[in-house]
Amino acid sequence: MPNDDDTQPPLTREALGLAALQVLEREGLAGLSMRKVATEVGVKAASLYWHVRNKEELLDLLNDAIMAGAEAPPRVGDWRSQLREYCHRHRRHLLDRRDAAKVVAGRLAPGPNLLRLQEDQLDRLREAGFSDADAAMVTYLLGTYVQGFVLQEQSPLSASEAMGASRREAVDAAADQLRALPPEEFPNLTALAGDLTEPDMETRFAFGVERILDGLAALLPAEKR
Amino acid sequence: MPNDDDTQPPLTREALGLAALQVLEREGLAGLSMRKVATEVGVKAASLYWHVRNKEELLDLLNDAIMAGAEAPPRVGDWRSQLREYCHRHRRHLLDRRDAAKVVAGRLAPGPNLLRLQEDQLDRLREAGFSDADAAMVTYLLGTYVQGFVLQEQSPLSASEAMGASRREAVDAAADQLRALPPEEFPNLTALAGDLTEPDMETRFAFGVERILDGLAALLPAEKR
């Protein structure tokens, strides 16, 4: 897998981000090391420090590489359906890349790829009638929600799932664990064990999105809702 | 700082979580190692593996230790103000503990301390008139939002803030960076640079909470809003 072709392209910072992305896909975030990224681009570890101050900065490049190829939804329908599409696409994009949310989370400095999307989203929000201040808040709110949600979705829900066990098994185990609580002390958790462990993440995500969209509508004058 | 008192209390898993919490406060998540936690409880690193399968399991204990002492808001006012209080308290609790969000994020297996809060919140939601399924979804939604928000809030907003620079400086720098973008390509980002870098996280957080609460109200029959 290492790039030992010696007709390799010049080693730019952008190429570093791409290499990191491939290592991430192959080994996960925990397995992403300077040395592995270096081998990926056909170089020794210490050489990376010529292009990058430290690992943190490499992760910034990776952050942008992850967002590359993310596409804004088509400009059709009302603001509501466009924003909804935005959220679902963003989720899918992160979900499709191993450990993407862990990388992106807490890295609020957006790379060029994310900036492009934010620019577009702001445009649609203002066009829909949101004030400048509100529009800014809304992109932040939606971004936070999607990122936070996928972060949970992408991490194993228990140690047992981290090793072998399927998602279905892990979910059942979680539900049983809730049901095993003392019912006099935890009447609601035990009664709602099934609902709380609802395994369809798609509907769980959509629920949040729809609530937020409902809340946003209230910001607009009645005729623009 | 290490606990070299030899009349130390017995080394339980709970005590391990507490020790990890102290190390976290002192050194941050990046500086939290098995060896340091071990010294904190007056023991050598390898001994921890008698009480804990691996570091991941230690972090689970830490996760619960972090949530210890979190208090539910008083049961006064309508469901809306109670839920709002819940969110703001949760945020404050995490914010007050160094790197708490990073630890909690992506660790959805709740410890006893969080379970206690969830039980209570579910109780209030059902009492307010939410269906079982909705109540379950709501606690998840609110938890996700708060966690995701604080995760961003607690992480340095740029490499320059990680070293020395004050928050105020970092925010100004971020705004300038947005304004420096080509205005023809990024008309909205440049125009809204000020709004996008609004430094008062309290109001930013509150904005999201209020939108979500508005959205939740729509789930209830009109007379219960």
Place this chain on the structure above:
DNA sequence: TTCACGCCCCTAACGGTGTTAGGGATCGCT
């Protein structure tokens, strides 16, 4: 009393990590 066993801790080591110091090689420009 002695033996065995479970509990809890130890030392020593393994392979891996991020990062730095310092030194070469190659290239274009003066």
Place this chain on the structure above:
DNA sequence: AGCGATCCCTAACACCGTTAGGGGCGTGAA
């Protein structure tokens, strides 16, 4: 021809998570 910038290297440092194997100590059974 010489110089400086650019890019990569080897070697090493301190630290990391984790495991193997062993040593005491306490208790309960023989």
